Amino acid sequence: MKKSNFFLASSFLIFSIYSFSEIVYQFEDIAQEKRFYSLISEIRCPKCTSGSIASSDAPVSRDLKNKVYDLIIDGSSDDEIKKYVSDRFGNFSDYRPALEGANYILWFGPFIFLSLILIIFFFKRRVE
Numbered sequence: 001m002k003k004s005n006f007f008l009a010s011s012f013l014i015f016s017i018y019s020f021s022e023i024v025y026q027f028e029d030i031a032q033e034k035r036f037y038s039l040i041s042e043i044r045c046p047k048c049t050s051g052s053i054a055s056s057d058a059p060v061s062r063d064l065k066n067k068v069y070d071l072i073i074d075g076s077s078d079d080e081i082k083k084y085v086s087d088r089f090g091n092f093s094d095y096r097p098a099l100e101g102a103n104y105i106l107w108f109g110p111f112i113f114l115s116l117i118l119i120i121f122f123f124k125r126r127v128e
Helices: 002-019 030-042 059-074 078-089 101-127
Strands: none
Touching (some): 030 059, 059 078
8 A cells, every 4th residue: 555655645746746837937137038028929939830840849849948048038120130040040030021022922912912813803894
């Protein structure tokens, strides 16, 4: 009976250690903490289909969160951090892509498509 109690207590201890193993980030001030949580919610997880690194527990997301934390502590700006992430993982990694280059299609494509549909609709309507 004592062995089963010991086994139960030791397994409870082991599983409780894993449940509280979340990384705790220490910041110098509240502004850094707000920047960190804002940035990790704006950066896509490289492995997940559509989640941010804030909502992902994939190893690459944990590493990227740690890197973002290190960059914030080192004094990097938000733009420098986003540039680092986009250089490493591509433009897909940012939920708000920059208004430049091939991203013009992302920003203006829906408006162009809607305009074409409306022009076709009104042109067909006048023909009939």
